Amino acid sequence: MGHRWGMVIDEDRCTGCEACVAACHAENNIATVGDDEAARGRALHWIRVERYYEGDFPDIRVKYRPVLCQQCSDAPCEPVCPTYASYQNNEGLNAQIYNRCIGTRYCANACPYMVRFFNFYNPVWDKPLDLQFNPDVSLRSVGIMEKCTFCIQRIKAAEINAKAEKRPLKDGEFNPACVQSCPAGAMIFGDLNDPESRVSRLSKSNRGTTFLEELGTHPKVVYLKRDTWHDEQNA
Amino acid sequence: MNKTPEQINQDLLRPIYHATWRFYVTAAVLAALVAAALFAWGYQMYYGLGVSGLNRPVFWAVYITNFVFWIGISHAGTLISAILRVCNAGWRRPVTRCAEAITVFSLSIAGLFPLIHLGRPWLFFWLIPYPSERGIWPQFRSPLLWDFFAINTYLIGSVTFLLLPSFPDFALIRDRASGWRKKVYGIISLGWRGTPKQWHRLEMAMRIMAVAIIPVAVSVHTIVSWDFAMAPVPGWHSTIFGPYFVAGAIFSGIAALIVAMALLRKLLHLEEYLRPIHFDNLGKLLLVMSLLWFYFVFAERLTTWYGNFPGEMSVFWATQVGSFGPLFWTMVFCNFIIPAPILAIKSLRNKIGWTVAASIPIIIGMWLERFLIIVPSLSYKYLPYNFGTYRPSWVEIIITIGTFAAIGLLYLIFSRVFPIISIWELKLGLPKKEEAPELAQQEAAAGQAQVG
Numbered sequence: 001m002g003h004r005w006g007m008v009i010d011e012d013r014c015t016g017c018e019a020c021v022a023a024c025h026a027e028n029n030i031a032t033v034g035d036d037e038a039a040r041g042r043a044l045h046w047i048r049v050e051r052y053y054e055g056d057f058p059d060i061r062v063k064y065r066p067v068l069c070q071q072c073s074d075a076p077c078e079p080v081c082p083t084y085a086s087y088q089n090n091e092g093l094n095a096q097i098y099n100r101c102i103g104t105r106y107c108a109n110a111c112p113y114m115v116r117f118f119n120f121y122n123p124v125w126d127k128p129l130d131l132q133f134n135p136d137v138s139l140r141s142v143g144i145m146e147k148c149t150f151c152i153q154r155i156k157a158a159e160i161n162a163k164a165e166k167r168p169l170k171d172g173e174f175n176p177a178c179v180q181s182c183p184a185g186a187m188i189f190g191d192l193n194d195p196e197s198r199v200s201r202l203s204k205s206n207r208g209t210t211f212l213e214e215l216g217t218h219p220k221v222v223y224l225k226r227d228t229w230h231d232e233q234n235a
Numbered sequence: 236m237n238k239t240p241e242q243i244n245q246d247l248l249r250p251i252y253h254a255t256w257r258f259y260v261t262a263a264v265l266a267a268l269v270a271a272a273l274f275a276w277g278y279q280m281y282y283g284l285g286v287s288g289l290n291r292p293v294f295w296a297v298y299i300t301n302f303v304f305w306i307g308i309s310h311a312g313t314l315i316s317a318i319l320r321v322c323n324a325g326w327r328r329p330v331t332r333c334a335e336a337i338t339v340f341s342l343s344i345a346g347l348f349p350l351i352h353l354g355r356p357w358l359f360f361w362l363i364p365y366p367s368e369r370g371i372w373p374q375f376r377s378p379l380l381w382d383f384f385a386i387n388t389y390l391i392g393s394v395t396f397l398l399l400p401s402f403p404d405f406a407l408i409r410d411r412a413s414g415w416r417k418k419v420y421g422i423i424s425l426g427w428r429g430t431p432k433q434w435h436r437l438e439m440a441m442r443i444m445a446v447a448i449i450p451v452a453v454s455v456h457t458i459v460s461w462d463f464a465m466a467p468v469p470g471w472h473s474t475i476f477g478p479y480f481v482a483g484a485i486f487s488g489i490a491a492l493i494v495a496m497a498l499l500r501k502l503l504h505l506e507e508y509l510r511p512i513h514f515d516n517l518g519k520l521l522l523v524m525s526l527l528w529f530y531f532v533f534a535e536r537l538t539t540w541y542g543n544f545p546g547e548m549s550v551f552w553a554t555q556v557g558s559f560g561p562l563f564w565t566m567v568f569c570n571f572i573i574p575a576p577i578l579a580i581k582s583l584r585n586k587i588g589w590t591v592a593a594s595i596p597i598i599i600g601m602w603l604e605r606f607l608i609i610v611p612s613l614s615y616k617y618l619p620y621n622f623g624t625y626r627p628s629w630v631e632i633i634i635t636i637g638t639f640a641a642i643g644l645l646y647l648i649f650s651r652v653f654p655i656i657s658i659w660e661l662k663l664g665l666p667k668k669e670e671a672p673e674l675a676q677q678e679a680a681a682g683q684a685q686v687g
Contacts, residue, residue, distance in 0.1 A: 041290035041623045050620040067618075076467050082379040083361045084371065100371070102361055103284070103354015104379055105294035109613060110466040112546075114292055114621040118354065120285030142283035143354025212617060215467055 003169070004092040005150050006192035006220035007179070008202040009066055012227050013186035016049050016064035020178035020187065024068075027151060027177035029137045031123030044117045046148040047178050063226070066187065068178065069094060069115045069148035070211055070219030077107035077116060085145070092192075092220060093150055101144040108145060112212050116147045150189070151176035171197040192220060238507070240662050247654045247661075248408065250503050254651060257502075265644040272637020275630045276351055284354055286630045293613045293625035296606075298352035301635055303605040304487070305345030305642075306386070306459050307480070308598075311488030312338030313393045314452040315520075320445040326516055328664050329508045332657045333499055333650075334492050335397040340645040341491075342390050344638050349382070351634060378461045385458040392451050396444050399437065402427040403659040456484045463608060470539070470550040470612035479531040486524035486570070487601035490594035493517055495646070497591045499655055508656055515585040521593065522578035529571045549615040549622075558624065559611045562603055569600025 024030065024047045033042055047068040054061045075094045078086050085101035088094055096116075108116040122142040133139070136153040140146045158174040171190050179187040190199030202208070203222040210219045238246070279286050289296055312334035319327035350356045362383045364373055373380050405424035409417055427433060460480035463471040473479075493514060500509040539551050554563045574593035583589040610625050627635075649655075 037285070041292070042285070043291075050618070052620075067620075079374065079376040080378065080466060082374055082377040082383070084374045100361070101354070102356075102358045104349075104352075105354065106377070106379055106462075106466070108291070108294045109468060112467060112617045114616065114618055117291065118289075118294060119283070120289070121283045141355075142285075145354075 002091060002193065003191045004193040004220070005071070005155065006092075006190065006199055006203060006222070007068075007071075007150070007176075008188040008199050008205075008208070008222045008224060010186045010188070010202075010224040011063065011065060012207075012224065013184040014049070014064045014066060015184050015186075016051060016062070017183065018049050019181045019183055020047050020066055021045055021049065023177040023181035024148070026132065027134055027137070028149075029133050029139055030146075031119070031140075032126050032129060033121075034124070034126075037120070042118075042120050044119075044146070046115070046117070046146075065223065066178070067113060067115060067211070068221065069150075070113050070217065070221045071150060073218035073220065074216060076110040076112065076215075076217060080106045080110045082106070091155070093152060093155075094147070095149065095152070096145060096147050098138060098140050098144055098146065103143040103145065105145065112215055112217070116145050118145055119143060171199075238665075240665070243658060243661060243665075244407065244411070246505070246508070247656050247658050248411070250651055251408065251654065258647065258651070262644060262647055265640040265647065268637050268640035269644060270637075272634045272641070275633040275637070279351075279630050279634075280356060284352075286628060288626050288628040288631060290623060290625065292616055292621050292623045293610055295352070295609050295613060296625050297627045297631040297635060298348050299609055300602065300605045301638060302345050302348035302352075303459055303480075303608075304602050305341045305348070305638070306456060307484035307487045307601060307605070308491045309338045309342040309345060309389070309393070309488065310452055310456060310481075310484035311341075311492040312336065313389075313396050313448050314338075314485060315489065315492065317396070317445040317448045317452070320441065321449070325664055326513060328660045329505075329656045330492070330496065330513055330517070331660070332397070332400070332653065333495060333655050335393065336646060336649050336653070336655075337488070337491060337495055338393045339390070339397050340642050340649070342386065342393060343645075344642055346386050346390065347638070349379070378458065378465045381458045382462060385455045389451050389455040392444070392448050396448055399440055399444060400657055400660065401653060402437070403429065404654045404657065407658060408654075453481055456481045463612075468612050468616055469544070469547040470554075470608070473535060475531060475535050479535065482524060482527045482531055483601060483604060486521070486528050487598060489517055489521045489524060490597035490601070493521065493590050493594040494598065497587055499650065500587075503650060503655060505656065508661070511585050511587055514587045514590045518578050518584040518590045518593070521590070521597070522575065522584075525571055525575045525578065525597070529575075532567075546617045549619070550612050553615050554607055554611045559607060562607055566600045566603040566607060569596035569603065 024045070025032075028046060030044050030046060033044060037043070047066055050065045050067050052063045052065065054063055071092065071094050073088075073092065075086075075088065077094065078088055081087075081101075082104060083100050083102055085097045086094065086107045087097070103118070105118055108114075108118060119140050119142050123140060134153070136157070154174050154176060158169060162169040162173070169191075171194060175189050179189040188199050188202055190197040192200045192203065194200060202224065205222075205224055207224040207227065208222045209225055210222060287296075287298075312331075316327065316331040316334045319331065350359050353359060362373055362380060402424050405420050406427035406429065409420040409424050412420060457477040457480065460476035464473055464476035466472065496509050496513065496517075500506055536551070536555075539547050553559050573596045577583050577589055577593040614624050615622055
């Protein structure tokens with residue numbers, strides 16, 4: 001059985017520090033669009049931390065939810081792409097072929113999670129960010145869509161290593177940049193097809209939910225709801 | 236109508252031989268607007284779509300609005316003309332050609348908008364399933380690909396439908412002309428000599444085309460509606476979209492046709508050919524479509540509101556009372572509250588000025604309708620964290636104005652190259668005239684072909 005990459009995000013642990021956002025930018029050569037463009041709603045972040053409030057003032061609790069591509073098993077973005085730039089690879093990832101994309105932006109409209117990003121201009125990097133490109137990731141051009149790939153470059157590198165050493169890939173051998181950099185350990189990545197992996201055990205937790213579950217997209221990112229005993233203790 | 240065939244020839248061929256200074260001035264103004272739009276498009280291609288007002292979450296806006304709008308207008312012609320031909324409605328004769336021309340031009344312009352809106356328009360040919368050495372095919376599950384085929388089919392069909400009944404008229408110009416006109420019209424009349432065999436074949440071809448083009452036209456706008464309805468976006472994912480879009484298309488199309496006819500009537504002095512009866516009849520159709528449009532809008536809103544699905548309610552309230560409320564109620568005024576009473580009252584409907592006064596708001600209202608389908612749904616899609624809004628940039632505005640000008644320019648040129656009213660069909664509708672034996676002969680041949 002092949003791999004089926006998935007992720008678990010524990011909302012109990014997320015502090016909203018956005019280390020994952022910074023790590024993702026560095027790992028994936030994500031452009032910095034600048035203040036003006038960001039104010040126009042064109043910022044590029046393959047992962048973002050959505051902030052929600054629960055309760056009425058003054059009894060407010062803040063909830064953080066890191067949102068990245070949910071790697072849907074039934075992804076609405078895929079069938080609508082007229083050029084096949086958006087497709088599902090054999091490890092369950094919603095892959096995006098940058099040089100096949102002609103920029104209809106239909107995938108972004110169809111995506112309910114708003115995790116696909118369009119290059120409105122040719123990308124720019126504030127100095128000295130242009131000196132630290134990751135050579136394993138292509139730079140995207142103007143007019144195309146880009147998105148979170150679960151750091152497919154790391155997945156492929158680990159698979160090639162394991163194959164060269166003629167051994168199976170071990171759970172936790174590598175992680176996407178966001179998971180690696182999360183100080184609270186709120187994100188767990190791994191193979192959902194491996195029943196022993198941490199991610200597949202945690203994804204079966206009774207705290208587990210998927211985002212916008214009613215849409216039937218069957219995401220491979222599982223969110224663990226916050227434990228209520230925590231709230232009761234604080235109250 | 237008390238005209239001899241020769242008078243008809245003279246009246247309808249006059250615009251082809253005589254241009255006033257007004258024509259050149261109007262053409263120059265329109266051409267300048269088109270040039271400005273081309274510049275804006277080039278500017279956008281050079282710098283990227285960032286020069287438009289698009290953003291995340293509103294990835295589609297004015298370009299797609301224009302696309303759907305022009306596809307809608309294109310239903311004026313071919314569809315109406317085909318239905319009237321199939322029904323053998325005698326009053327259609329002066330109307331069909333100028334209607335079919337609207338189709339061809341607005342469809343060509345509509346087809347440009349998906350290209351204008353592409354992030355990398357120079358690669359649009361990847362939508363074509365050409366055999367490439369890399370073995371890559373387009374995604375046949377994508378509604379955008381269905382669109383590509385639907386529009387091309389409709390365009391080819393409409394051009395054929397426009398050209399087929401034009402050959403006898405081209406031949407008429409060829410026979411009466413000398414010099415370069417004789418050469419040019421000689422080539423484009425494709426050797427039409429008016430033999431009974433040719434008339435017979437023309438009649439057969441027209442009958443087949445008229446029947447075949449109706450399902451094509453319906454399918455085109457249904458497929459355009461599926462661009463939206465197939466995506467799980469609040470406000471889009473609706474089964475009513477297919478019929479709603481087709482009805483809306485015919486609605487805006489008739490309105491555009493009425494305005495175009497009124498303009499042609501004035502500018503080309505066709506008062507005796509495009510008479511109040513034509514506006515009255517089209518006004519009745521327009522009234523039916525207005526009522527149908529209102530019914531569809533009501534049905535769509537009611538089911539959304541009653542269903543109370545959280546993702547859809549944010550879009551619903553934004554369009555009814557929220558930031559898009561003013562546009563929504565303007566649309567309802569333009570499409571129903573203003574035109575419906577005007578068109579329902581017979582004494583107003585059979586005055587040309589009043590039908591035009593009912594048609595202009597409809598054109599505006601139908602543009603707004605397309606805008607309101609696209610932008611609010613994208614602005615208020617599921618996650619409140621990502622709600623956004625949209626304002627068009629100067630690039631989008633200039634391109635939009637430029638394409639309106641382009642239609643005007645193409646139509647203006649068309650009205651000076653083609654007889655804007657199908658001369659031979661008009662003559663078929665006349666009682667026999669003994670004073671024009673060669674034409675009477677022609678008519679007789681055509682009549683026989685029609686019977687046989």
